[in-house]
Amino acid sequence: NPCCDYPHYRDYVMATLPQLNRLDCEEIKISEKLQAKKSLSVYRAVIVQKQADYFMQRDEQKLRVAEKKAQLEREMAQINDEDSRLKKFWDTKSEHCPETRMDIAKYHKLGREKNNTKEQEKPVRRTVTLFAPCGRPYNLNQPKLPFNLKDERNEYILELGVYKYLDTSQLQVDVESNYVRVSVKGKIFQMSFSEEINITEASVKRSQITGYLLVTMPKLHAREMLTLRPKKSDKKVVNAKPQEKNGKLELKAAVDVENICSNELTDLPELID
Incomplete structure (x- = not known):
């Protein structure tokens, strides 16, 4: 608030508003109110003069800002690219005043509208397919x-x-x-x-x-493990060890080659439990 920069601003406000108890987060004492009320006429003259000076400064500021704005618009008109024009505006220094804030809000709005247009132009996401034409689910x-x-x-x-x-x-x-x-x-x-x-x-x-x-x-149908279990046999196995005689190996007993394997299927061991 520019009024806060005026000399005797606090005293003038306390004298003008006697019912005020706090100002700028500070408690107002009764002695301060009495002192400010005594010098109210002096403070009023100072405040009025400062206010007139401020109005003159604002008029000069408006003229300067208008000239800079017109010059900036002429420079931006020579730029064909919209992004470059916006960059030119944001890179230009400006005074802190209501007119500048209005221009900032205007170009902010243009930037938002441009971004919204880009979002609308984005390609539509492809639809996710969960199953094959035959019904098989995809991973x-x-x-x-x-x-x-x-x-x-x-x-x-x-x-x-x-x-x-x-x-x-x-x-x-x-x-x-x-x-x-x-x-x-x-x-x-x-x-x-x-x-x-x-x-x-x-x-x-x-x-x-x-x-x-x-x-x-x-799993609904758990896999069963296949186990091999040989059939018990009552036949005794004769271990015919060869013996060495005169430097040659000879069998102790004769071997029946024809009956080594039986032709009957019933004698085969059970393989599946």
Whole structure:
């Protein structure tokens, strides 16, 4: 406020407004009011003179600002590029006055309108396709989160690196028979599986320390391990060790070559448990 720069401004206000108790965050004392009231006529003359001087300065300032504005507009008219014209305006020094503030608001508005036009001209984002034409779900990672998928014997375990400080209300988990989908603030993470999932027993947990998401999905038809178990035989195995005689190896007993393998299928050991 230019009035604050006038001499005896405080005394003049206290004398003019006797009901005032505080001025400029300072308490007004009764002695100050009495002293200001005594010299009110002197203070009034000083304030009126300063106000007249201020009006003269403002008139001169208006003329200077108008001349600079006209000169700036002539220079900007010679520039064809709109961005260069705006840069010319913002790089030009100006006085601190109401006229300058009005011009600043005007060019601020032009800049906002230009930015809004650019935003409207932005290309439309492509639509995310979640499934192939045949119905097979795609694998997607729009939020670009780290993940770890474990294919266990009886279940799938998915660990998704969700942001630590993300609110849980921003997460949506959908477990289907052959895929799992996690929506993180509207961005889709989707993973398909080769085996069918038991969706009724699937569970979702989130770590309170790291914020990671753990999705456990049991398999509907767990793979069975094939084990080999030989059939017990009551026949005793004769270990025919060769003996050395006259520098030659000789068998202790004769070997029946024809009956080494039986032709009957019933004698084969059971391989599948």
